[in-house]
Amino acid sequence: MLVCSRCGREYPETFRLTCDCGGTLLVRRNHFSFFGSLLPYLDMRRYLNSLPVGGNYLPPAVPAITPTAALQIGHVIGLFKLEYLHPSGSFKDRGTYVTVAKLMEEGIREVVLDSSGNAALSMALYSLPAGITTHLFVSYNTMPEKLSLLEGLGAVLHFVDGDRMAVHEMAVGFAEREGVTYVSHWLNPYFIEGTKTVAFETYEQVGVPDYVLVPTGSGTLFLGLWKGFTELKDMGEIAELPRLVAVQASGFESLCERSPLTNSLADGIAIPEPPRIDEMKRAIKETNGLCVSIEGPETVEALNWLKRAGFLVEPTSAVVLAALWKLVESGEIPDGSRVLLPLTGSGLKLT
Amino acid sequence: MLVCSRCGREYPETFRLTCDCGGTLLVRRNHFSFFGSLLPYLDMRRYLNSLPVGGNYLPPAVPAITPTAALQIGHVIGLFKLEYLHPSGSFKDRGTYVTVAKLMEEGIREVVLDSSGNAALSMALYSLPAGITTHLFVSYNTMPEKLSLLEGLGAVLHFVDGDRMAVHEMAVGFAEREGVTYVSHWLNPYFIEGTKTVAFETYEQVGVPDYVLVPTGSGTLFLGLWKGFTELKDMGEIAELPRLVAVQASGFESLCERSPLTNSLADGIAIPEPPRIDEMKRAIKETNGLCVSIEGPETVEALNWLKRAGFLVEPTSAVVLAALWKLVESGEIPDGSRVLLPLTGSGLKLT
Missing domain, CATH: 3.40.50.1100 (Rossmann fold)
Incomplete structure (x- = not known):
């Protein structure tokens, strides 16, 4: 069913954007086990049992299972998830x-x-x-x-x-x-139902990270990760949720304090008034998370670092690395932490 | 060890391109089982046990397991393998x-x-x-x-x-x-050792296809598929090799008869004199395979069909679909066949 995040009203699982009260909707189902018989699928269909679709029609260009590469960043481990390796070049x-x-x-x-x-x-x-x-x-x-x-x-x-x-x-x-x-x-x-599979894959690949840093404008990936890890917890697969860090573009913050400078590079998250703001706040609260804002020059520095590491991504993807540097330097993320960094969009289309 | 395909001379596994006799080299190892303990890796590292590298250094941007999408094409089943979903946008x-x-x-x-x-x-x-x-x-x-x-x-x-x-x-x-x-x-x-993993993945995803259609210029993917399926057979995983079809660009054929028309679109396989030609002939013979040549207009038609199916690829990738149409029409590929079509390069970088 669909459930309103504001008033709790329930709706059947038809295509619908908002509750009659104006609140935003999330899919709610009871998931008892992580996998059914879908393990042979080495692509997103692996998680069909946890998705609100019947399977009568599935698009031919099925999203990939994206690699997760571990790299030492100072004293923490960055888990870079290559979410740009999908048919249209982004996690979308x-x-x-x-x-x-x-x-x-x-x-x-x-x-x-x-x-x-x-x-x-x-x-x-x-x-x-x-x-x-x-x-x-x-x-x-x-x-x-x-x-x-x-x-x-x-x-x-x-x-x-x-x-x-x-x-x-x-x-x-x-x-x-x-x-x-x-x-x-x-x-x-239904969009968030798709993005939640990033959490499922991460869990299969590297277990539960300590922190998850997500480029956050409208919050579709941020909330997908929150929902995915929450469902894993509900299924008894994991004991604790990772701490979710919303990484925003300066000048367009909705969760962090709005800054006077404008980060015009991270255009994928230049969304100052996202409609799912209450759910995002709830996700931060539930996971003891936080918000970090990133400026243009920091974005460029991180983008160049990523290119040198073999990750050809668009600027919006780079904010998570800039945020990691910041949080490590401030001591917010302690040594030895394992930090998930989804890289959300391909840099190829920009060339 | 490395073994010369022409004279059979053996060399240790160092980086080397050719035999002293001028012949081309292939890696030969005894593989006794398909997987070791690497199943948890949901990326190319899944096959490290079958690769001639020690693992002391592995590049951070690890290639993905690419989705294989089944689509009915007339009376045969096309198994499209999305080999363009890798960090640099191609199977390379x-x-x-x-x-x-x-x-x-x-x-x-x-x-x-x-x-x-x-x-x-x-x-x-x-x-x-x-x-x-x-x-x-x-x-x-x-x-x-x-x-x-x-x-x-x-x-x-x-x-x-x-x-x-x-x-x-x-x-x-x-x-x-x-x-x-x-x-x-x-x-x-060592390049072919990498491309052979396309066969391993295909086997895991959809078993052994009846036919494998490969864009073939230098033959690095064609020979990788031949070697990968051959190793699966040697390991006792599969009983028979699929029939390998080398798909070439008209005007640049090395296996098919050279045609007077030039297909200038499929530039990735515009290689009229590939050095591994003898191995390619052997692969065709061993698998009861064949060669098909594709012209420019056929390439465009297939490219447009692929785009409409959700596959945003470069022209070289499209020749395999044009070849499939041709072989189905001529009756060479019978009804009910399962045909692997690796889509080798991204169309995003062309935009």
Whole structure:
């Protein structure tokens, strides 16, 4: 079922973004065991038993099990999870995979979203083979290379003259007017069901880390990790949750104090008012976590370090390493800690 | 040990490209069981027991276990293996991973190669964290985006005024003159040790396919699949080898009859005189395989089909699907067959 995080109201597992009270929704199921008979799947289908989809339709480009590489960083162990090795080049494919499977189950064949970034690319890529038409509302300042790739994937582009908020309003207006399903990955509870599998994989690969540092704007990965580790605890697989650290871009903080400087590099998390903010606060509280804000120059330094380590990622991915350096230096993360650092987006598309 | 495919002479497992007789080398070991205790590794390290490296140094950006997606194509089942989901965006990372581990074991800290394509990108990415200096000999007509990416990864570029053969000769001359190790993935036996793991994974994921269609220029993947399945047979895991189909680019055939038309799209396999040609012929003979040649327009058609299926790959990857269509239409591949189609390189870097 879907459960409202604000008022607790329950809904059946249909495609739905919010509660009637305006609160955000999460999927709730009773999971009794981690695996069923799916261990032979060496890809995301390994976790199908824990996902709210029937399996009648599954997208062909299934997300990968991503490697987790351990590297000594000073006196702590960084566990770099290569979440950019997915069909569209970002972790979003995990959320999109579950979402598109759900949309197909529901017979939804036309969707609209307000994004021109990784979420849009992922949705366009997965919608095309499913026969779902994707309307994308984008601003005129979107890079032409991105637009031609999205158009090549059959997305219908709608240009909006205005800022991000204007784009959002036009998309929602179009959805209401045309009766087309608005698919916001910020709100969509099925998206988080996909991203929670990062926690499952991590657990299989390296056990439970002490800390998990996550690039956090809308919180789709942050909450997925929280939900995934929580489900592992509920299943009796693990005893304690790792401490979750939300890593944000300066100038766009929603959990940390808002800083006057703007980190314009980490555009994937430049989301100052995420709708799932209450759930994010709850995740920090439940895991004794914290929030760290990262500036532009720190992002560049971390990005260069990652490149030299063999990880070709986009700037948004680099903030977690900058945050690790900061927390190690301040003594917040003690020596000997094992720290998970999901690297969320590929650097290849930027070349 | 290393064994010459031409004269049978044996060498110890040091880094070496050819036999004194000029023949090509393959690694030979006795493998008694498929897995040791490595099953918990959900990445390429899963197969370390079958690889000729000690494990003292392993590159941090470990290649992934790539998903294998089954799709009905007419009356046969296409098993698409997403070999582009690796750190540098191509299957080459498997070969590079083993190669760089070996180079480090041998204390080799400076290498030269004549490539500006996927092999160069892979080597540059893996050399950087290992502290190995990579000299790349490239022609002036290499795309500037590629060059800046390679330079950003610390590769030392040497420009050559001339065709591919001139570039090759300059690289070999440099290696001899400066005493720098020439790392040709066409010849390097450790590269094939890496690519053979595609067979291991396939076996774990979907068993033994009836046919394996491989983009084939230098034959590094083709021979890796042949060697991997052969080792599985030697270990008693499988009873029969799949039939190997070398898919080549028209105008650049080495196994099929050379055609007058030139397929300039599939540049990854535009290699008319591969040094391992005798081994490739042997693999075709041993597996009752064959060769298929694909033209430019067929490549485009297959590339578009793949995009619509959710697979964002480069043109070279698409030839295997074009070959499948051809072999199904001619009746060469019978109804009900299960056909492995490795998709070798990412389309993201082209955007």
